[in-house]
Amino acid sequence: xxxxxxxxxxxxxxxxxxxxxxxxxxxxxxxxxxxxxxxxxxxxxxxxxxxxxxxxxxxxxxxxxxxxxxxxxxxxxxxxxxxxxxxxxxxxxxxxxxxxx
Numbered sequence: 138x139x140x141x142x143x144x145x146x147x148x149x150x151x152x153x154x155x156x157x158x159x160x161x162x163x164x165x166x167x168x169x170x171x172x173x174x175x176x177x178x179x180x181x182x183x184x185x186x187x188x189x190x191x192x193x194x195x196x197x198x199x200x201x202x203x204x205x206x207x208x209x210x211x212x213x214x215x216x217x218x219x220x221x222x223x224x225x226x227x228x229x230x231x232x233x234x235x236x237x238x
Contacts, residue, residue: 145192156188177229179222189216190226200230 145152157175164170176184193215197203203212209223218226 142192153186153188160187179218179225185229186216190229194230
């Protein structure tokens with residue numbers, strides 16, 4: 138369902154909360170990590186919409202493809218942030234939990 142952009146747009150509000158709950162559960166229960174803030178915040182205190190980030194990264198081939206093609210600044214702009222936030226977005230996704238979704 139998350140691969141269907143029209144579905145995501147139509148049900149974004151509901152999916153967003155469920156996606157964050159899933160990420161929180163995965164971090165806390167499955168991986169035993171309780172130190173990450175969900176949603177994460179950029180250095181200028183803007184929250185990162187994990188669902189948007191996930192959809193855009195997957196749409197561009199996934200974490201490895203985006204990293205190999207050095208697309209993080211572009212991905213960052215696509216989700217509404219500045220080019221300089223690209224490394225932060227890569228770090229958010231460079232975790233075992235991100236690679237499992």
